[in-house]
Amino acid sequence: MSAGTAPLLELRGITKAFPGVQALKRGELELRAGEIHALVGENGAGKSTLIKVLSGAQPPDSGTIRLGGQPVRIRTPHEGRQLGIAVIYQEFNLVPTLTVRENVFLGQEPGRQGWLSPAAERRELAALMTRLGLELPSEALCRDLSVAEQQLVEIARALRQQARVLVMDEPTAALSDREVDRLFALVRDLRRQGLGIVYVSHRLDEIFSLCDRATIMRDGEHVATRPLTELDRRTLIELMVGRKMDAEYPKRSVVRGEPRLVVRGLSRGTAVRDVSFDVHRGEVLGLAGLVGAGRTEVARLLFGADRADAGTVTLDQRPLSLRSPRTAIAGGLCLLTEDRKHQGLVLNHSVRENFGLPNLGHFSRWGFLGGAAELSAFQRQVDHLHVRVSGPHQRAGTLSGGNQQKVVLAKWLEANTEVLIFDEPTRGVDVGAKFEIYQLINDLAAAGKAILMISSDLPEVLGMSDRILVMREGRITGELSPASGATQADVLRLATHSDERP
Amino acid sequence: MNAPDSALRQLWQRLGMIPVLVVLCAYYSVVTISSHTPAGAEAARQLVSRLTPAERPVLIVARTSEEDTAFLDALTEELNRRQLTVAGRVAGEPRDLRLVLEQLAATNTPLPAILTTPECAGWTLLQNVATRFPALGTPRILIPESVRWPTFLTRQNLLNVANQITVVAIVAAGMTVVIITAGIDLSVGSLIAFSAVLVTTLIRDRAGGPDASVAALWLCSLAGILASAGVGLFSGAMIAGFKVPPFIATLAMMQVVSGLAFIVARGGSVYEVPEGFTWLGRGTGWFGLPNAVWLMLGLYAATHVLMTRTVLGRRLYAVGGNPEAARLSGIQVGGILLFAYAFCGALAGLGGVLQASQLKSGAPTYGVMYELYAIAAVVVGGTSLAGGEGRIFGTLVGALIIAVIQNGMNLTGVESYRQKIVLGFLILAAVLLDLLKRRKWR
Structure with a gap:
């Protein structure tokens, strides 16, 4: 011009x-x-x-x-x-x-x-x-x-x-x-x-x-x-x-342990068909596929948010009830939903109230809320995760996307469950916060948790996962290992019809 | 979704609650079938249709009650229309009949038929005409035959249903507009009372009471409607300007306006209105339908056009469906809301005028619970309380469904306490049906 x-x-x-x-x-x-x-x-x-x-x-x-x-x-x-x-x-x-x-x-x-x-x-x-x-x-x-x-x-x-x-x-x-x-x-x-x-x-x-x-x-x-x-x-x-970045994805040494979460024959209508997989101790299992391939549906079934038609899930050889999110949480599962605004947060409520929601059992006695314990736990997590909030009373709806995600993270970290399911953990999250979230996922894996990560961001799936399962039309169509050189093209081939160009 | 499924879905959605109304009408028609002797104008039509062409002239006989007078008038009219000669008309007692019969016998013309009511047919004089007045021949005495016909479907009953719903239906049309904007207006019941007492008080104090001119009646009614629109405008301003939740704003106005109504009427009723004031509420217009029904139909048609054919209507839907999207489309959401509440207020005011006209008086106790009946009609008619969707004529169907059930229960002798329970569950059922309809096809 x-x-x-x-x-x-x-x-x-x-x-x-x-x-x-x-x-x-x-x-x-x-x-x-x-x-x-x-x-x-x-x-x-x-x-x-x-x-x-x-x-x-x-x-x-x-x-x-x-x-x-x-x-x-x-x-x-x-x-x-x-x-x-x-x-x-x-x-x-x-x-x-x-x-x-x-x-x-x-x-x-x-x-x-x-x-x-x-x-x-x-x-x-x-x-x-x-x-x-x-x-x-x-x-x-x-x-x-x-x-x-x-x-x-x-x-x-x-x-x-x-x-x-x-x-x-x-x-x-x-x-x-x-x-x-x-x-x-x-x-x-x-x-x-x-x-x-x-x-x-x-x-x-x-x-x-x-x-x-x-x-x-x-x-x-x-x-x-x-x-x-x-x-x-x-x-x-x-x-x-505003600072030097070494890498987009933090490195960590994989110590894969025994299988913790074992899923067999999970089905619901045409959305999820006969899905079976294991998540091992210390492992980040990536779940890739196109939107609508059934990944989110799998997560919702595991969490009891929807009812499964068939399938069994065990955690450390204990069978898990898939009846409701309540039993899933009690059994040691948590789901960080992709849709924070509708499913992850009560936007009208303060960040502290949101934080306390799944953790009320820890903080209450005889049905009364224990304000001080909750507040100190909240403060600990906010510091740990570098959440930018003006105070515990700030409304969740006024936070930026990355900080909202961190509040969701904080509430589940406090619940201290054994299995964490992340559905699109970095959607709408900026680069700096992304790195922190990746770091956190790695820390959780290192602490022996089992992690299932759903993501549409192919570099992210490849950069973060130890193994990748690819879904198409409700079925698992293949397993890939980034360590042995799987590429975005491999994921796409499994995610789309092989006779079509990805 | 495959094609036939979606065609079915479209049909189902287009019809809305009409099938329910049809089923209800059919049901109450069947269960209220009974032997039924027509009276009045209906009886007259039946009798004339049974006359043979040779049977002329005829004598018509009845008593002087209101119904019998209507019978005689209709007979005269009907006979004249068919150019059948009336030999004589008796309205009164057997004595009056004898005088007429004596006169006819004196002229020595045969009398082939006498049309009368079952009651008069029992008079000894009538039964013995042939023997006592041989000059008249042997007249055939025709009385209305009883027919098996549903009480529900009699003209009188249907008019009752229509008259019962007019006020609630008119108010519900305005309520529909408000609910489509995702609001609610609880003040309409109080506005009915307020408007009724304001109009009647104005007629009494400013227009000369029973001697008020027609023009004055129109002006006073207009004042009542405008005042109610003003109240609606105020609620709208609270809601649009200060973001007061509609439920709260109109709940407050419901109290305020009810209090105003009692103050205007000084706690009592106002009866000093001219006979002409009942033209709207009790008068009959084209095709024998009450004026109030015509008014209601006209308003529904106009509101329907407003909501479907005008820019304003589409924006009302838009504001209810997603106010933020509407705002970002450059729509003045506040102005739209102001209109909705003012419109609803105006229709409630009109409902008050109609109520006052029907009852020929104004009292601050009118309209109690009408806001809930109106909301029920809207909900039963398929409009979602979440806003953004719904159709005006659906509300009319909803109001009819409620009226038909009430009327049907009255006809079949269900006591009023049980009626309340039925109506409560009806509202729940309507909402469940609506939810089910959505789930099934999505």
Whole structure:
């Protein structure tokens, strides 16, 4: 881009404070038309706040925003949309009870004097989908769609409003690999059409394969903006965390002991079919596969969250009851769910209350809560895990993703169970916190616990597991050993139909 | 899901609770079949249809009660319509009949048929016409024949059902809109009372009481509706502006408005309203349907159009389905909520006017528990309390289901205490059915 042309979008010196937190100290962003611009940083670095400022959801305290060289004020999401700035949030903002078509036009319905015109909507939507190369069931309710489809609805909605700037916050967090490919093709196509795209992701692979430039943020401040061709993986991580990193995955010496958790013939409908495996003392067993392959379902069955049709589970030769999470916890199992917000935390409650939830037995006498013991245990775990909380009374919902995950971890560590099942332990977690979580998993394994780790992040599965089981359509299709040189391609081959290209 | 399954599902969802209503009507029709002698206008139609063309002129005989007068009027009208001559009309006692018969006998024209009620047919005079007045020939005496017909399906009973539900159904239409926005309005029962006493008091004190003009009646009614809308607007402002939970905000207003109603009426009832004020509540409009039923149907149609055809309607659904998504789509969520509660308040006010018109009075004790009946109608009609979905006509079906069950239980002699238990379980069953419906197909 020549020096004389103004960038599409410029944010300079943006500050934003929330009660008790200076979320943004100096937010900067320069986006050109026709580029995919990565916005990276650890959780709490201020990316989300910067996006909210950009969208109008949170007006900034100070700073300037220029769009096409002209200074603009974006005070509401409505104003942002009118300026052509569309944001696709991590939590989708669709109305689940409305149809695809109704959602696409929500807020900007075509028609005259307050009357709807479904015919005009159908026409426009068909044209839009042709332009984007999408096929969506336009009269289906959004709650009946898959996550990937919902995301496409969001994109269609953004582009229907003639967006010039498209912001995508962790768009691939819940997508399978194939869906990611499709999304990337679409995003590249939008770049060709001249849109400026801000892409927020923790997945560095994606950033390197998709983006043109990256803006790195740390502690609410702009650190650097560089073309990705001038960056390598390690430099990027170091810019994000602000210190030297030796490795992405901590090393440890594997001392594999006797089998502890023994699963035989676990089945539930078509989701899980005849699954059998052992988890040994001191071992991290990875469970890989595409979204919907049955991995999470296996975890839920083990934990008693769903009822199994068949199968036995023993822990140290003692049979475990799979009736309910309550009996699973009593038997020595815990599950760190993939969906923290819905299944892992009570967001309205304080972090301490969340922490105490599975541990009330330890801390209570005759049904009364033992405040002091709980508080000191809480403090111990918070220090141990480096959880960034303002105090025990902070609401869980106000924490960043990485810190929420750490609170979930803290509550289960305190429960001190023998088997820990991690379902996507680092989803939405930044690089620095990821390393701490990996370290913790290794420590737990070293302490003799049996660990089952479900992950869609292939480098993570390969980097962390002693053995990897791959699932497809509810069945275990193979076992791999990273130590003997298994690759991402091997996992993908087992995870997809062998006659199809992964 | 395979294709036939999803077609079935669509049909099932489109019909909602209508099959339940149909089954209930069928059930109560069967169990209330009984011998049933028509009276009034219905009897008149039956008699005329049984006349042969040769049987003319005819004499019509009945007493002077209200029902008999209706019988005679309908007979006269029906006979005129078929251009059958009426030889004479007797409304009164056997003595009156004798006078008429003597006059007819004097003209020496034969009288082929006499149409009358079963009661008059028992008069000795009528039974002996042929012997005492040979000049008249031997007239055939026709009385209404009893037919086997469900009491439930008689015109009178169906009108009862319709009249019973109008107030609750109108209020429930507004409630549906509020519940679709994921809210609730507990103040509607109090608003019915408030509106009723406000309107009647205004008519008494400002419009000249029983001598009030029609225009004044309209203005007073409008004032009641607007005042109720204002109360709704206030609740809406509390909910949208200060994030007071709808349950609490409207619970508070339920108390406030009930108190206001007692103050306006000074604790008593207001009866000083003109006869014309009952036009809305007791009058009959096109096709013999009560005006109140027409009003109710009109409001449902209008609300249905609002919710399905207008931008405002879609935004009401959106706000209920996901307020954050609505906000981020540039929708002014607060304004939408204000509208919903003001609309609900206005319909509750209209319900109060209708109630006052039906009872020709206003009292602060009207509308007690109506908020719960309205909510029950909405829930039975398939609208989810979670917001974002539901259909206006579903609520009408829900109100009808409740009314039909109540009416059916009355007809079959179920005592009122048991009726309460049945209605309670009905509401639970409706919600369970709704849950089951979702689970089965997802």
